[in-house]
Amino acid sequence: MVNNQDVIDWYNLGWNKTGKWPVTIDTSLTTGRYVWVWETGEEIMTSYFKTFGVDTEGFNFLKYWPDEKGMIPNFLLPKSCRVKYIEPAPLTLRMLAESARAGKWLYD
Numbered sequence: 139m140v141n142n143q144d145v146i147d148w149y150n151l152g153w154n155k156t157g158k159w160p161v162t163i164d165t166s167l168t169t170g171r172y173v174w175v176w177e178t179g180e181e182i183m184t185s186y187f188k189t190f191g192v193d194t195e196g197f198n199f200l201k202y203w204p205d206e207k208g209m210i211p212n213f214l215l216p217k218s219c220r221v222k223y224i225e226p227a228p229l230t231l232r233m234l235a236e237s238a239r240a241g242k243w244l245y246d
Contacts, residue, residue, distance in 0.1 A: 141192055145231050150188060153182060163235065168202045168226040176203035191240035195235040197243040202229040 142163045154161055159172050167174050167182060173181065179202065187194050204224035212220045237244045 140235060142235045145235040145238060149150060149231060163232045164230050166227045166228045176206065179203045186234055191241065192237050193197045195240040197246045198246045201227050201246060
């Protein structure tokens with residue numbers, strides 16, 4: 139059975155190798171001080187689902203990494219092309235650990 143420390147160790151090994159920031163079971167990958175861009179988020183989640191054998195059904199990537207604005211600021215774009223900012227939902231290591239124990243994604 140997967141425990142919280144297994145998920146923390148997996149995360150540290152892949153994405154916090156130098157221990158640059160403190161990691162706890164409540165560390166969020168999408169909110170707070172140390173967030174990841176969606177490309178890295180995709181890499182992390184692909185590794186997570188494969189490593190822990192979690193069923194991906196029900197996982198909504200865009201809930202945690204919503205579409206990002208482009209390089210041109212909204213105020214320079216016509217109204218029809220403006221992108222509304224969507225706050226990402228927190229995605230914590232605790233959520234990953236609980237889903238790993240269940241074998242399926244529990245949060246969407």
